[in-house]
Amino acid sequence: MPIIKTEDLTYIYSQGTPFEKAAVDHVNLEIEAGEFVGVIGHTGSGKSTLIQHLNGLLEPTSGKVYIDGQDLWADKSKIRQFRFRVGLVFQYPEYQLFEDTVAKDIAFGPRNMGLSEAEIQDRVRMAAQFVDLPEEILEKSPFELSGGQKRRVAIAGVIAMDPEVLILDEPTAGLDPRGRDRILGQLKEYHRHRGNTVLLVSHSMEDVAKYATKVLVMNRSHLFLYDETHRVFKHAEELSRMGLAVPQLSRVFTALAEQGFAVNPNTYTMQYALNEIEDLLEGRGYHA
Amino acid sequence: MLKDITIGQYFPGQSFLHRMDPRMKIILTIVYIVLLFMASTLVTIGMSVVFLAVLYRIAKIPGKMVFRGIKPVIPIVIFTALLNMLFIDGEVIWKLGFLSITKEGLWTAFLMAVRIIALIAGTSLLTYTTSPIVLTDAIERLMSPLAKLKFPVHELAMMMTIALRFIPTLIEETDKIMSAQKARGADLESGGLMQRARALIPILIPLFISAFRRADELALAMECRCYRGGEGRTRMKQLKLGGVDIAAALVFCALAAGVILLNLYLPMPF
Numbered sequence: 001m002p003i004i005k006t007e008d009l010t011y012i013y014s015q016g017t018p019f020e021k022a023a024v025d026h027v028n029l030e031i032e033a034g035e036f037v038g039v040i041g042h043t044g045s046g047k048s049t050l051i052q053h054l055n056g057l058l059e060p061t062s063g064k065v066y067i068d069g070q071d072l073w074a075d076k077s078k079i080r081q082f083r084f085r086v087g088l089v090f091q092y093p094e095y096q097l098f099e100d101t102v103a104k105d106i107a108f109g110p111r112n113m114g115l116s117e118a119e120i121q122d123r124v125r126m127a128a129q130f131v132d133l134p135e136e137i138l139e140k141s142p143f144e145l146s147g148g149q150k151r152r153v154a155i156a157g158v159i160a161m162d163p164e165v166l167i168l169d170e171p172t173a174g175l176d177p178r179g180r181d182r183i184l185g186q187l188k189e190y191h192r193h194r195g196n197t198v199l200l201v202s203h204s205m206e207d208v209a210k211y212a213t214k215v216l217v218m219n220r221s222h223l224f225l226y227d228e229t230h231r232v233f234k235h236a237e238e239l240s241r242m243g244l245a246v247p248q249l250s251r252v253f254t255a256l257a258e259q260g261f262a263v264n265p266n267t268y269t270m271q272y273a274l275n276e277i278e279d280l281l282e283g284r285g286y287h288a
Numbered sequence: 289m290l291k292d293i294t295i296g297q298y299f300p301g302q303s304f305l306h307r308m309d310p311r312m313k314i315i316l317t318i319v320y321i322v323l324l325f326m327a328s329t330l331v332t333i334g335m336s337v338v339f340l341a342v343l344y345r346i347a348k349i350p351g352k353m354v355f356r357g358i359k360p361v362i363p364i365v366i367f368t369a370l371l372n373m374l375f376i377d378g379e380v381i382w383k384l385g386f387l388s389i390t391k392e393g394l395w396t397a398f399l400m401a402v403r404i405i406a407l408i409a410g411t412s413l414l415t416y417t418t419s420p421i422v423l424t425d426a427i428e429r430l431m432s433p434l435a436k437l438k439f440p441v442h443e444l445a446m447m448m449t450i451a452l453r454f455i456p457t458l459i460e461e462t463d464k465i466m467s468a469q470k471a472r473g474a475d476l477e478s479g480g481l482m483q484r485a486r487a488l489i490p491i492l493i494p495l496f497i498s499a500f501r502r503a504d505e506l507a508l509a510m511e512c513r514c515y516r517g518g519e520g521r522t523r524m525k526q527l528k529l530g531g532v533d534i535a536a537a538l539v540f541c542a543l544a545a546g547v548i549l550l551n552l553y554l555p556m557p558f
Contacts, residue, residue: 057467080473088471096468098493108490112473143497157472 001069002030003165003197004054004086008063011049015061023049025221026063031199031214033164036191038212038229039201042243045218047201048091051167054199055086068164084113087163091170093154097142102133102153105142109161127160130190132182148179155183159190166190167199172207184211205247209233209268217244233268249273297357299416304532305347306417310426312533316540317414323547324403324410329556332547333399337406339543340413349416357412358405365401372397395556420452429527435518442518450506458499465494 009027014020024046031037041047052058053065056072056079065072072082087109090096099105103124110123128138131152137145142153155171168187172180184200188211191198199216202208208215208229215232217225219242225232233239236246236254245251250268253276257265263276300306305313320336327333344354378392415423428445435441469490470476476487 052467055471057470080475083471083473090464090468090471093468095498096465096472096490096494098490108469108474109472112475161472 002066003033003068004031005029005066005069006053006063007066009050009053009060009065010062011053011058012061022221024053024060027223029216029223029226031197031216031226033197034195035197036188036211036213037197037199038208038215039199039218040203040205040208040215040244041218041224045242046221047218048169050218051088051169051199051201054165054167055083055088057083057088080112084109084161085163086165086167087158087161089155089158089166089168089171091173093157093171094142094147094150097150097154097157100141101139102128102142102145103138105153106138106157106160109157113161123160123162124156126162127156130159130193131156131186148175148182151175151179152183152186162194163196165197165199167201169201170203171200172202172204180207187211205233205245205268206249209247209249210270217242230266230268234266297353297412297415298419299347299349299353300419301348301417303347303417304536305343305413307532308417308536309527309529309533310418310422311430311527312529312536313414313418314423314426314430316536317411319540319544320410321407323544324406326551327547328399329551329554331554332550333402335543335546335550337402340406340410343413344409347413347417349413353416354409354412357416358408361404361408365404368404369397369401372400421449424448424452425525426527442521446518454499454502457502458495461498462491462495465491465498 006027006029009024009029010022011024012020012022027050039047039051049058053060053072054067056065059073067082067086070082072079097105099108106124106127107120110120115123124138128135133149133152133156137149137153142150145153151171155168158166171183171187175183184207187198187200200208200212212229214227215225215229216223217232217239224238224242225235233246233250236250239246247268249270250266253263253267253273254265256263261280263280264272267273267276320340324333324336327336344351373389373393373396374387376390376393376396378390380388380390381394382389418426424445427448428441431439431441431444466474466476474487474490476484476491479487
């Protein structure tokens with residue numbers, strides 16, 4: 001059974017006014033448990049609206065959302081339970097920090113779940129470890145930390161709820177390359193360790209190519225594609241027409257292949273690219 | 289959600305009411321309010337209401353909007369009408385215990401109710417046809433003589449403009465923070481008064497921090513562009529009185545004359 005399933009999910013903004021607009025239009029989606037899904041789409045394609053439906057922050061105008069087979073909106077009073085099961089990290093999550101210590105802020109989610117104090121402390125320590133926050137930071141005020149540290153505290157606040165599905169909306173926006181690699185590496189590690197489902201909204205095709213097992217492409221409120229990463233990047237031309245670029249490596253290898261070099265044009269990760277180049281140099285070229 | 293709240297209820301349009309000089313609109317609105325309270329007969333108050341209705345028609349503002357503006361004051365209107373009805377002496381037409389309704393009381397109640405509703409509808413017409421920024425500009429100009437008395441007119445207007453500018457931004461920000469805390473299981477909808485007040489802390493603290501951050505950034509951006517207050521500042525958009533404004537002023541003069549004369553020569557029968 002898929003962990004996330006949507007049926008004709010439609011959401012219309014400002015219904016009944018001249019500004020009416022469908023932000024998500026009849027989206028049918030099935031995501032299996034354990035995937036690391038990259039969510040891509042141009043600005044305003046509906047990705048943010050889509051992910052806010054998956055934990056019940058937005059109620060669909062029509063259509064259904066199922067988490068692990070359960071209808072999200074079957075009982076409105078139980079909606080909070082789904083928010084614990086599907087953790088959502090918003091863009092620039094450091095702007096929601098409010099407690100006087102880092103530990104208390106991370107504990108906000110678990111405390112709302114009604115866990116015991118001992119369990120809460122366990123969760124806080126576990127989450128802090130995943131995002132690589134040193135012990136001594138936990139008792140500091142979140143407002144004294146650096147930007148990258150704040151971001152990781154905010155992510156830890158959601159990880160501490162130990163959700164079955166973790167969704168992150170551009171968790172690396174505004175970070176320097178080192179901060180970006182650090183957060184994404186930790187996420188990958190977290191995903192490998194917990195074996196849960198991760199959805200990563202990103203504008204960076206490189207990041208998606210590097211980490212995602214599957215890619216979901218939104219285009220003008222519609223689901224354009226949901227498939228394995230390498231299959232998605234084969235649609236290079238359609239993607240670039242949508243204003244989305246394929247990874248730089250992909251472009252380089254497509255161009256090399258067009259020039260007559262014996263390489264696989266569908267190459268988008270650094271490791272694979274290295275192998276390809278080595279093979280080519282040693283005369284064992286790729287034959288499609 | 290929060291986005292549906294409208295503050296500064298500007299209703300864009302192309303009518304001459306929209307194009308009029310905002311200073312003239314403010315002055316004429318004040319004139320209209322004075323007229324409303326001078327009109328004391330059925331004929332004159334009726335004239336004032338019809339006049340306003342015609343202006344609404346010209347501005348092409350839907351009736352729904354008019355009603356939305358009036359709705360919040362309905363309790364006050366009813367309360368005033370009741371008080372007037374019960375406590376004004378005169379010819380008694382109905383009596384129950386110590387309560388009595390007089391003919392004069394009934395008339396005053398009606399008159400006051402109409403005045404309050406017309407007052408709200410009249411001032412709303414100003415805000416419906418004038419964008420908040422233009423309105424602040426006009427207020428600054430009208431108050432500019434006070435600057436001679438060292439009253440900080442420009443600074444006040446700038447503060448109003450900035451406040452208006454940031455209302456939608458802060459509403460959006462609040463929306464975002466609320467969603468983020470709800471995603472962490474914050475419960476904003478249930479519990480008693482104390483519990484609800486406590487539930488606001490995770491929203492208010494980030495909101496204040498972000499408001500201060502924005503204020504800092506704005507101050508910096510203004511300094512980068514060498515902002516030093518109103519002295520010697522010129523304007524991109526100059527306000528000019530035009531033919532429309534003169535015509536409007538004349539129409540209001542006619543209305544005022546009509547109200548004053550008819551009040552005198554066509555008084556109420558009692």
